[in-house]
Amino acid sequence: MAFESLSEKLQNVFKNLKRKGRLTEADVKEALKEIKRALLAADVSFKVVRNFIKTVEERSVGADVMNGLNPGQMVVKIVNEELVNLMGSETTEIQFQPGKAITVIMMAGLQGAGKTTTAAKLAGIFTKKGKKPLLVAGDIYRPAAIKQLEVNAEKQGVEVFSMGDQVKPPEIAKAALEYANKNNNDVVILDTAGRLHIDEDMMSELQEIKDTITVHQTILVIDAMTGQDAVNVAAEFNEKIGLDGVIVTKLDGDTRGGAALSVKAVTGKPILYVGMGEKLTDLEQFYPERMASRILGMGDVLSLIEKA
Amino acid sequence: MIFKKFVDSVFSAFSKIDEEFYEELEEALIMGDIGVEATDTILEELRNKVKEARVTTPEDCKKLLKESIKEQMEVRDDAYDFEEGRAVLLVIGVNGVGKTTTIGKLASQYKDAGKKVLLAAADTFRAAATEQLKTWAERAGAGMISAAEGADPGSVIFDAVSAAKARGVDVLICDTAGRLHNKRGLMDELGKLNRIIDKELADVKKETLVVLDATTGQNALAQAREFSEVTDVTGVILTKMDGTAKGGIAVAIEAELHLPVKYIGVGEGVSDLKRFDADDFVERLFA
Ligand SMILES: Nc1nc2c(ncn2[C@@H]2O[C@H](COP(=O)(O)OP(=O)(O)OP(=O)(O)O)[C@@H](O)[C@H]2O)c(=O)[nH]1
Ligand SMILES: Nc1nc2c(ncn2[C@@H]2O[C@H](COP(=O)(O)OP(=O)(O)OP(=O)(O)O)[C@@H](O)[C@H]2O)c(=O)[nH]1
Ligand SMILES: [Mg+2]
């Protein structure tokens, strides 16, 4: 529904224009107003939108309209290319340590984002790749967090390392790594409690974990439905603990997923996977093009452009 | 104090009400997650009011804006009537917004007020959902009815209703599994739970609260809309207001669906639930 309205609006903007070979400033301004609204409706950060529109405007004004496209499609094509660029042009995989060395992955994020579920999903993916992951129960605060991880791990056929809820997470992490060494695990996935990016104590807990053991991949788990605050959250996590990648969850909601773009724009870190459901197999590779179409809400228009 | 000054200075730099000033307001509203459309409506009305009332200073204009949002968000006096006598609360929402935690907080408030509270663990889907609610029930000193993982949530509700009647419970609070509003099957299931409660507890005040995460953007409007389709939503609980998100989407939700925010969640502790205050909400929106 939303996407028809954007493409319709764009068609209307350009309807009255004769077929031109070149985009004028006035054409572009009109179109960009609609695109700006579409991006904001998709929850792309206000500031990111502002910069983005500037870039697109610079590229569009004076651009030659390609054969088979109308001016509207031409602007959309440029917008799409820029969106894809912003989100990273290719799919990024989690890098494992060479040989038998253990790769340590730490999940981080706000409360309820999907860390525990995603940790179990990742364990499943790694198992399929021939790895032997160990899930570590590092959330000692949320009621039944350990049990939740255990139930999910059992479904995945993966072992959980837990020390109950009385030992501090950095200590748990250290002991887990020792255990993994003895147990021949080659991937350690550390689940952590949800925390606010402005909670100093909780943020330094993550830093302490990283001071205690070597974490190879710190992954921010973020809800696709997040609004304008996504940039604050991502920037703070990146600044305070350092991120290596991002996983965007709950993309199976009818969200346009502007949070994904915003997070990538402020951290520069790649989006590794997207969560597409509650089932433990619902974790998919991230494709920037698909996300761009989704944010624009113009999947079909884009395929039209591709054909042209 | 210093903080307050800093906040006000964002706007006080303007000496007259011009387009640039309106753009600044627009930015504040959109950054607060109010959304493009609701923002358009609000600013259009504001422009009219500014003309009518012959407002000339940015200060007064901003005051006018705050006043009108505040007025819109004000909760009616009868919003908490359900807390007086016997009541059943159905708590619903998408995944991870804070339903179970909020129920724990509510249970403890009602318990402290001397009520007999029973919880229904009707999230039989998520791993350890029942164990999580059980911890909260113990913290509050409330009873709980539950079933095994994978059991029919309808039968949990049915059993809980029967137990509530038999034990002379004052407040029954039903936890439900998180479900995305665009999943037909799960939404239908919720409709079913709603009907069981209506049928079995026809003589008791029913409150259906949709829990929304303040961090959520435009999607929350779709959530509120869809949940209202399958149940009789009577109010919103806005959680995670202790973060930096403003929860502005609640304004768009009130405008379209006339659903008041009744509570806000401000932390993970048992006492971190407050009645909604329109004044605080608006001040925070522009802070
Ligand atoms: N629909 C959907 N639900 C998801 C997805 N990922 C996680 N969830 C659900 O979101 C809710 C929260 O997930 P958790 O894994 O408990 O989130 P968390 O970040 O560990 O939460 P805390 O530990 O409390 O901070 C659960 O109901 C999950 O089933 C997803 O990709 N799609
Ligand atoms: N900071 C903060 N965290 C909260 C608040 N309310 C809930 N949480 C946290 O959010 C996370 C999810 O809360 P739950 O109560 O499990 O959410 P839910 O809606 O029951 O989740 P599902 O049953 O998985 O759909 C937990 O880590 C809670 O501690 C709040 O007001 N502020
Ligand atoms: Mg968790």
Ligand SMILES: [Mg+2]
């Ligand atoms: Mg729950």
